[in-house]
Amino acid sequence: DAKTTQPNSMESNEEEPVHLPCNHSTISGTDYIHWYRQLPSQGPEYVIHGLTSNVNNRMASLAIAEDRKSSTLILHRATLRDAAVYYCILRDSFQGAQKLVFGQGTRLTINP
Amino acid sequence: DSGVTQTPKHLITATGQRVTLRCSPRSGDLSVYWYQQSLDQGLQFLIQYYNGEERAKGNILERFSAQQFPDLHSELNLSSLELGDSALYFCASSVDSQNQPQHFGDGTRLSIL
Numbered sequence: 202d203a204k205t206t207q208p209n210s211m212e213s214n215e216e217e218p219v220h221l222p223c224n225h226s227t228i229s230g231t232d233y234i235h236w237y238r239q240l241p242s243q244g245p246e247y248v249i250h251g252l253t254s255n256v257n258n259r260m261a262s263l264a265i266a267e268d269r270k271s272s273t274l275i276l277h278r279a280t281l282r283d284a285a286v287y288y289c290i291l292r293d294s295f296q297g298a299q300k301l302v303f304g305q306g307t308r309l310t311i312n313p
Numbered sequence: 314d315s316g317v318t319q320t321p322k323h324l325i326t327a328t329g330q331r332v333t334l335r336c337s338p339r340s341g342d343l344s345v346y347w348y349q350q351s352l353d354q355g356l357q358f359l360i361q362y363y364n365g366e367e368r369a370k371g372n373i374l375e376r377f378s379a380q381q382f383p384d385l386h387s388e389l390n391l392s393s394l395e396l397g398d399s400a401l402y403f404c405a406s407s408v409d410s411q412n413q414p415q416h417f418g419d420g421t422r423l424s425i426l
Contacts, residue, residue, distance in 0.1 A: 224339035227363055233412055235414070239356075242417055242419075243420075244315065244317075244403045244405070244417030244418050244419050244420050245356070245403070245405075245415075245417045246315070246414075246417065247415065247416065248319060249323075250414065252396075290389075292412055299344070299346075299361070299369075299407070299412060299413075300346065300358040300361060300369055301348075301358065301405075302354075302358065303355055303356035303357075304355075305355060
């Protein structure tokens with residue numbers, strides 16, 4: 202499984218944008234970049250995923266570097282509810298097994 | 314609400330016992346995944362079922378087994394429980410096995426005394 206590297210923790214202020222980085226230098230051409238988050242006392246929650254182009258949805262934006270060796274999850278206006286552990290995960294689109302391989306993630310703290 | 318239902322929410326039992334955790338996937342989802350989250354190991358994949366058949370195995374102990382029934386609900390059976398089995402057990406489901414997002418339940422917290 203291709204590995205990702207994320208900072209252990211980040212801190213931001215409410216109503217400000219948050220940029221969560223992820224390095225994946227060994228990414229293969231068929232790996233999708235997925236982001237999940239886990240709020241306290243809950244199961245992981247899907248946030249967004251992409252292959253090459255930048256992606257937007259109602260929760261966040263995903264910016265993917267041109268060489269695909271890094272990506273950034275962008276929360277445009279953080280709220281207290283966005284405090285969670287954020288996981289960046291690579292998934293091979295051609296693998297039969299679709300397990301998620303979670304790393305340590307980034308613990309995001311939002312200050313009021 | 315993810316649409317994935319796990320029961321029970323909490324389970325307290327003793328070493329050597331056997332327990333069954335239950336998962337009802339989102340309506341229409343054919344794949345069910347089981348994950349274990351412990352303080353020292355983080356979130357780890359255990360096993361996947363797709364439409365009633367085992368599709369992939371991860372770090373699942375021989376004391377653990379799972380199955381997916383014709384109505385697509387799944388059960389994770391844990392036997393000869395040890396203190397180290399204390400963890401959160403999550404079930405997730407997806408439409409199929411092809412790179413679709415997984416939707417997680419709120420987990421079952423298992424405590425072994």
